[in-house]
Amino acid sequence: MxxxxxxxxxxxxxxxxxxxxxxxxxxxxxxxxxxxxxxxRKPRKSPVKRRPARSRGPEPIYEVVEDYGKIIRAERESRGWSREDLAERINEKVSVINRIESERMEPDIKLAKKLERLLNIQLLEKFEGDETDKIEAGGFRGATIGDIARIKRS
Ligand SMILES: [Zn+2]
Structure with missing residues (x-):
């Protein structure tokens, strides 16, 4: 050249x-x-790969069911466990169990899941986006002790 x-x-x-x-x-x-x-200039590839926008809806939201305290207490008593027994099994303080069973404190999702597994009960309801209607339609699990208590009360 x-x-x-x-x-x-x-x-x-x-x-x-x-x-x-x-x-x-x-x-x-x-x-x-x-x-x-x-x-x-060669068009450089962006080093950060952009994720395609998710078409999925928002993350599911969990809500603790009503009467969680009664559900937990009934299940615990049916097994003959004291509050101390239950507290020990889920590695929590007895005072936590007291507050949960008297419904002065809602268990957080992690604790609720632990209780669900241990007691084989349902404590969490899943909400997906604004499809709250689904819970009414698909989540009916029959009358609970809580329901019965409510009927008596009214
Ligand atoms: Zn020259």
């Missing part, structure tokens, strides 16, 4: 230089006469 202006042999890469509106391959010295053209 020779310089298009001075005809000198170019060592290495020629420099693309714009002179009088035409781009020429020239040597380093001659590139001073025109405007050096930069190599067109």
């Amino acid at each position: 020779r310089c298009e202006i001075c005809g000198k042999r170019i060592v290495g890469k020629p420099i693309k230089t714009k002179i009088d509106s035409s781009v020429m391959d020239v040597c380093k010295e001659c590139s001073r006469f025109g405007k050096v053209q930069r190599e067109p």
Whole structure:
């Protein structure tokens, strides 16, 4: 490759230089006469891969069922466990059990799941987005002790 202006042999890469509106391959010295053209930038791939927007709805939301305290207590008593027994089994303080059973404290999701597994009961209802109607339709599990207590009360 020779310089298009001075005809000198170019060592290495020629420099693309714009002179009088035409781009020429020239040597380093001659590139001073025109405007050096930069190599067109290669479109770089973004290093951060964008995840496609999820078409799924929002994450399911769990809610502790009504009468969770009565459900837990009934199940515990049916097994002949004291509150201390239950507390020990789920690695919680007895005071936590007291508060949960008297419904002064809702168990958090983690604790509720632990109790569900241990006692084989349902304490959590899953809400998916705004499809709250589904729970009425599909989540009916028959009358619970809580329901009966409520009927008596009214
Ligand atoms: Zn030259």
